[in-house]
Amino acid sequence: MTDRDILIALFETALAAALPEGKFAGRLPEPPKGRTIVIGAGKASARMARAFEEEWGRPCEGLIVTRYGHGCETRHIEIVEAAHPVPDQAGLDAARRILELARSAGPDDLVVCLMSGGASALLTLPAEGLTLEDKQALNRALLKSGAPIGVMNKVRKSVSAIKGGRLAAAIAPARAVTYLISDVPGDDPGAIGSGPTIPEASDPEAVLGLLKAWKVDIDPKMEAVLRANRVAGDAIPGQDVHMIATPLMALEAAAAKARALGIAPLILGDAIEGEAREAGIVFAGIATSAARHGLPAGAPCVLLSGGETTVTVRGKGRGGRSVEFLLSLAVALKSIAGVSAISCDTDGVDGTEDNAGAWFDAAILAEAEAKGLNAEAFLANNDGYSFFSALDRLVTTGPTLTNVNDFRAILVR
Numbered sequence: 001m002t003d004r005d006i007l008i009a010l011f012e013t014a015l016a017a018a019l020p021e022g023k024f025a026g027r028l029p030e031p032p033k034g035r036t037i038v039i040g041a042g043k044a045s046a047r048m049a050r051a052f053e054e055e056w057g058r059p060c061e062g063l064i065v066t067r068y069g070h071g072c073e074t075r076h077i078e079i080v081e082a083a084h085p086v087p088d089q090a091g092l093d094a095a096r097r098i099l100e101l102a103r104s105a106g107p108d109d110l111v112v113c114l115m116s117g118g119a120s121a122l123l124t125l126p127a128e129g130l131t132l133e134d135k136q137a138l139n140r141a142l143l144k145s146g147a148p149i150g151v152m153n154k155v156r157k158s159v160s161a162i163k164g165g166r167l168a169a170a171i172a173p174a175r176a177v178t179y180l181i182s183d184v185p186g187d188d189p190g191a192i193g194s195g196p197t198i199p200e201a202s203d204p205e206a207v208l209g210l211l212k213a214w215k216v217d218i219d220p221k222m223e224a225v226l227r228a229n230r231v232a233g234d235a236i237p238g239q240d241v242h243m244i245a246t247p248l249m250a251l252e253a254a255a256a257k258a259r260a261l262g263i264a265p266l267i268l269g270d271a272i273e274g275e276a277r278e279a280g281i282v283f284a285g286i287a288t289s290a291a292r293h294g295l296p297a298g299a300p301c302v303l304l305s306g307g308e309t310t311v312t313v314r315g316k317g318r319g320g321r322s323v324e325f326l327l328s329l330a331v332a333l334k335s336i337a338g339v340s341a342i343s344c345d346t347d348g349v350d351g352t353e354d355n356a357g358a359w360f361d362a363a364i365l366a367e368a369e370a371k372g373l374n375a376e377a378f379l380a381n382n383d384g385y386s387f388f389s390a391l392d393r394l395v396t397t398g399p400t401l402t403n404v405n406d407f408r409a410i411l412v413r
Contacts, residue, residue: 003340003361003411006261010254010302010342010409011356011395014187015228017253017348020181022057023244029177030382031058034108036173037064038077039098039167041123041191042116043070043347044181044245047401049114051075052179055331063101064114065094065122070347070399077325085352086139087124092132095125095162102167105174111208113167113176117183117347117403119152119193125162127229134222135159146213146312148273149184153194155216158207164190165199168236176239182246183306183347183405185271189241198241201233246270247306247404250346254304254409262409264301272307272406276321277379279309280328283410287329290412291336299338303410311351317383320351320408321359329410331375335365341410344395347403350385357389357407369393 001009038049040061048067053060053075062077067084082091105111126135138159142152159162168176176197184191190198204227211218218226247270255265268286272279287303289295297303309321322343329341344350344357368375368391380385388394 001261003413004359006411007340007342007409009361010257011342011407013216013257014250014254015207015346015400015402015405018181018245018250018402020044020051020244020402024052024179027242027244028055028088030108032110032175034106035102036110036112037105037109038061038112038114039064039101040114041062041065041119043067043118043403044116044401045119046070046072048116048179049079049127050074052112052114053077058300059208061298063094063098065091065098067118067122070401072401081123084118084121085143086136087121087132089132091122091124095123096349098123099125099162099167099170102170104170107173111171111174111175111176113178115193115196116181117405118191119196120156120163121191121198123162125160127159127161127225129225130159130222138218138222141216142337144313145214145216146275146310148310149308150191151210151214153191154210155195155207157200158202158204158229159222163196163204164231165193165195165197166231168199168239170327172236178239178241179181180241181402181404182243182329183308183403185189185248186272187243189243197239199233202230203259204230214224230395245402245404249304250404250407251304258302262300264297266297266301267302268303268305272309274309276309276311276324277328280325281332284329287333287339287410287412288336291339299412301412305408306404308405312380313382313383314381315356317378317381317386318353319354319383319385320345322350323384323388325362325408326358326360327375327387330364331379335362337362338413339410340353340397343406343408346400346405346407348400353385354396355385357392357395358393359395360393364391
């Protein structure tokens with residue numbers, strides 16, 4: 001197999017492990033006397049709804065909101081699409097309807113909540129006193145700041161009428177079960193989609209401190225709403241939570257595939273955060289050590305990692321965190337023989353582009369130079385997409401309908 005064949009095979013194996021099909025078996029609740037209401041949000045939520053229907057095998061009703069282009073056909077559950085990462089009116093309308101469905105549940109009903117990465121932007125319902133435009137502006141500022149996903153979700157909870165457990169409060173006293181596909185480092189249920197069904201006490205002063213630390217300015221109106229939008233965060237009886245897919249599950253599946261190919265896998269972590277270009281430099285150092293000294297693993301080996309890096313936008317180029325990481329890695333490696341790599345977002349969309357990510361082998365910089373492409377200049381302009389596109393190294397899957405965040409593999413042969 002070529003380097004590309006191996007890297008793509010590892011990525012596809014990781015994706016397969018993150019799909020919701022078959023993940024509800026053994027985790028289904030007892031059927032209710034009343035209705036089964038299915039609600040949810042996220043990039044994987046439509047596929048989760050279809051998989052749940054298959055396993056449930058009984059009548060149900062409900063509403064799911066997913067990203068544009070991430071819907072799929074279901075028998076009973078309505079699927080609507082909305083904007084991500086900056087929310088739009090469709091997401092606002094869907095969030096209102098989902099909250100109404102939650103409030104309509106009675107003591108004999110069962111509410112099934114399907115949440116995955118992207119739910120925070122898709123399930124947008126501003127706290128009283130704020131408008132959709134206010135939330136859109138805040139989301140843009142957070143995205144531009146380079147703040148990690150944990151920080152963004154804490155801020156989003158603080159100005160929401162539905163996140164941070166507020167949806168769970170609306171469901172009570174009905175029984176509820178939440179199924180999660182994790183897209184966050186550490187797999188904290190309260191951080192996935194900003195935790196609509198995970199009660200969490202609000203802390204306005206801490207959130208204001210985070211905004212200051214990441215230089216995100218808010219006006220006095222939003223600050224007042226943030227301070228007033230408090231919630232106790234008390235646990236709600238009769239509400240269960242199941243994690244059905246995580247970044248580590250995907251990495252472990254890729255590791256098993258590597259072993260089957262005769263390549264020693266080393267999982268460096270499933271919760272890597274920080275600036276994508278800085279992570280590229282660090283991982284280049286590890287890969288160089290593996291190639292030259294056989295440490296921390298000897299060739300043939302593959303260094304696997306997941307998590308969610310960020311990009312502080314300074315240039316005017318195209319591309320998300322996966323190609324930013326990969327271009328930084330390529331520049332730092334300086335074409336060491338026998339080292340190739342892939343970096344992709346498991347939802348199939350790297351940033352706002354049409355690719356999942358990209359890959360390269362040791363010939364990448366020589367090919368770039370032959371075409372007059374300066375890799376360092378593209379990196380400085382946050383233009384990884386254009387760089388890898390010009391060299392025919394993009395990985396394009398289309399929406400995968402799952403999301404366990406970044407997948408990275410560095411192959412040393």
